[in-house]
Amino acid sequence: MKLVGYARVSTVEQNLDLQISALRAAGCSAIFADQGVSGADFHRPGLRKALRQLSDGDMLAVWRLDRLGRSLVDLIQTVNGLSKRGCEFRSLTEKIDTSSSGGRLLFHVMGAMAEFERSIISERTKAGMEAAKARGARIGRRPSMTSEQTEMARRAVDIDLVSVPEVAASYGVHPKTLARLLRGGIC
Structure with missing residues (x-):
């Protein structure tokens, strides 16, 4: 079994060192990375390269779940795609390992919790904007011209x-x- 690592940071100013060190310590034979790429972005060349390295029986490892994708749908699609190819998934921080039934269950529960948290934040933001509008505040960019x-x-x-x-x-x-x-x- 080959353990392949994937690391990602959203901005060029952020540093990959922590993730790469953790992936090396976990025993990854190869580590691929995307720097300055959002998790919501479909164009992640580092992830594509990592996925191409995997074959039947191999495992993809990430430092944390949100490094692989921003939405539950994206995470599940990626992990299901791995499963169809006979590959497994490991998240080091959440200690999720899909090579066991408990790890698969935990993956789905953690993914659902992360999605729930993002939706609550979104709802609070929308509620705050509505309250500001009700108070007469202007929301959005200032007009370009009067x-x-x-x-x-x-x-x-x-x-x-x-x-x-x-x-x-x-x-x-x-x-x-x-x-x-x-x-x-x-x-």
Whole structure:
């Protein structure tokens, strides 16, 4: 059995050393990594390379569950894909090892708990935004242009026949932003 490690950090400023040290200590013969890649990102070249190294009877190891994926669906799909290939999965921090029935059960329970925690955080964020809106706070980015500026830009394009890129440059906005505002978008 070959133990292959995978490590990931979301930003380039973060360091992989802790994960790589733990994976080496666990006995990984090869370790692949993605740096500056979100767990939600489908394009993870390091993970793809790690998965290609695995064959029947091998095991993929990660330092923590969330290093493999951000959602329960993603985690389960990846681990089920490993299982179909005759491979197992190990998470060092949560001490999950799918080579045993207890490890498979624990994997599903931990994944569900992580998904539950993320959904609670999301619900709290949405509730906070709704409360702020009810108090009259403006949510989101500030408008690129005031309604007066948009109207002046509209006149410049419609009446003075100035091109949208020229008018956009004069207001310091992207031509697509100006075009959206002129179509009646929020300003």
